[in-house]
Amino acid sequence: MNRFKLTVFLLVGFFCFAIGLQGQNVQAPGIVPAKTIEQLTKENEQLLRTKNDWANFSRYREANEKLCKPVAGEGRVVFMGNSITDGWIRISPGFFENKPYIDRGISGQTTPQMLVRFRADVINLKPKVVLILGGTNDIAGNTGPSTLEMIEDNLASMAELAKSNGIKVILCSILPVYDYPWKPGLEPAGKIITVNKWIKEYAASHGCDYLDYFTSVVDERQGMKIEYSKDGVHPNKEGYKVMEVLAEEAIRKALDMK
Numbered sequence: 001m002n003r004f005k006l007t008v009f010l011l012v013g014f015f016c017f018a019i020g021l022q023g024q025n026v027q028a029p030g031i032v033p034a035k036t037i038e039q040l041t042k043e044n045e046q047l048l049r050t051k052n053d054w055a056n057f058s059r060y061r062e063a064n065e066k067l068c069k070p071v072a073g074e075g076r077v078v079f080m081g082n083s084i085t086d087g088w089i090r091i092s093p094g095f096f097e098n099k100p101y102i103d104r105g106i107s108g109q110t111t112p113q114m115l116v117r118f119r120a121d122v123i124n125l126k127p128k129v130v131l132i133l134g135g136t137n138d139i140a141g142n143t144g145p146s147t148l149e150m151i152e153d154n155l156a157s158m159a160e161l162a163k164s165n166g167i168k169v170i171l172c173s174i175l176p177v178y179d180y181p182w183k184p185g186l187e188p189a190g191k192i193i194t195v196n197k198w199i200k201e202y203a204a205s206h207g208c209d210y211l212d213y214f215t216s217v218v219d220e221r222q223g224m225k226i227e228y229s230k231d232g233v234h235p236n237k238e239g240y241k242v243m244e245v246l247a248e249e250a251i252r253k254a255l256d257m258k
Contacts, residue, residue, distance in 0.1 A: 055116035056106050067102070068124050075255045076100040078122045080114060080158070081133035083107035084175060084234060092240040110146065111136045111154035118158050123165050128252045130162050131211065131247065133172035135195055136233070139188045140180045148191060152198050153197070159208055168254045171203045173214040177222025181231050190221035211250045216242050 030183055070076045077100060079085050085105025089096050096103060104121040106113070111134045123131050132155060138146040160170045173196040177188045203210035217239060219225045224232050228239030235243060 015154045055113045056109070057117055057120055059106055060104055060121050063124065064120065067125060070100070070128075070135075071196065073253075074100050074126040076102065076125065076128070077123055077129045077131065077251055078104055078127040079103040079131050079133070080118070081124050081131075081172075082109045082114070082137050084136075085133055087234055088240055088243075091235075091237055092244065095240070095244050106135075108137060108142055108144045110137055111151050111158075112138075113143065115154045115157055118161055120126070121252045122158075123161060123167070129168045129170060129251060131170045131172055131250070132158050132162075133174075133213075135174045136177060136188070136192065139174075139177075139191050139195075140183050140186065146197055148198075148199055151195055152202070155199065156202060156206075159202075159206065169208040169209050170211050170254055171199050171252050172211040173199060175233075175235070176218040176222055177211055177233050178219075178221050180233060193222065209250055209254055211246060213243055213246060216246065 079088065079101065082105055085103060088105065088109045089103040095101070103123060104125075114132075114134050134155065135151045137143075138151045138154075139148075155171065159171060164167045174192045176192060180188065182187060192214075195213075200212070202208070202212045217224050217228045217235070222233075224239070226232075228242065229235055
């Protein structure tokens with residue numbers, strides 16, 4: 001058998017093997033499964049949205065327009081963040097019911113996106129307090145490479161904007177992550193610890209409150225405890241219960257409520 005025939009034979013054999021594995025729902029080593037039409041459609045919609053509305057102002061524009069100004073004595077609180085905040089009101093809606101709490105989380109967002117929409121989704125809503133929780137998607141590289149200093153700069157800018165508008169600031173620790181399911185191998189645990197140390201120090205030296213979610217949900221690998229998350233990144237209902245107790249305590253402190 002000459003070299004050309006041998007090459008053709010091996011290629012045909014490989015493709016037959018791969019097709020056979022696909023029929024058995026088994027993935028051959030090194031072969032990336034084809035994306036479904038639904039996945040491709042979702043990715044395309046996200047790309048178009050990012051291109052046309054990078055900070056996603058459209059997400060809350062209508063809700064913001066309908067929101068009335070705070071009434072006298074109302075301790076309005078805005079929760080600013082990414083998917084962890086976005087998912088909070090869906091997974092644990094009771095926490096927000098009959099309270100002056102406003103969820104302004106957007107899934108997948110990084111701190112520069114949060115900073116760009118901060119005036120529209122926080123300052124213009126006239127809250128007494130804002131809880132800022134962001135940074136994990138920056139470490140995951142959701143909108144491109146990001147240094148830890150860039151994350152810290154964006155968090156500081158949001159805090160400064162809030163304070164200059166008379167809003168009390170609660171800077172939240174990034175939740176622990178051992179690995180990102182959508183982008184494995186980045187080893188985020190140590191980076192999160194480093195940023196959290198900076199957040200705590202910045203809060204102490206700039207008149208902000210520091211809300212430590214990290215310590216209550218971290219495991220021995222510096223990831224999130226399995227009982228609090230299905231994917232190691234996003235809290236489940238039990239995880240949000242832990243966060244709610246801590247958030248309520250921080251809010252009471254910020255509003256000078258006993």
